[in-house]
Amino acid sequence: xxxxxxxxxxxxxxxxxxxxxxxxxxxxxxxxxxxxxxxxxxxxxxxxxxxxxxxxxxxxxxxxxxxxxxxxxxxxxxxxxxxxxxxxxxxxxxxxxxxxxxx
Numbered sequence: 001x002x003x004x005x006x007x008x009x010x011x012x013x014x015x016x017x018x019x020x021x022x023x024x025x026x027x028x029x030x031x032x033x034x035x036x037x038x039x040x041x042x043x044x045x046x047x048x049x050x051x052x053x054x055x056x057x058x059x060x061x062x063x064x065x066x067x068x069x070x071x072x073x074x075x076x077x078x079x080x081x082x083x084x085x086x087x088x089x090x091x092x093x094x095x096x097x098x099x100x101x102x103x
Contacts, residue, residue, distance in 0.1 A: 025037070
């Protein structure tokens, strides 16, 4: 029995709030309020689209920057590996002399 009363009370409060909200939004000048609402929704849609576009541009910039850094790092590693490898020693000819370019 108590649950029925509680659920009725909650439902009546919800109905009252909905009616108050509708009266506030639509009131006497209902057509004017809907135009204002539509304009607000248009601006909200534009704002959301702008935020999404900015997010896409930011994500693209981040990916490009990370790829650029990775390429630079790989380039540096390749250069370091080239410097670490010793140059091949000059092989002596059959005559016992070293190849040209060496003393």
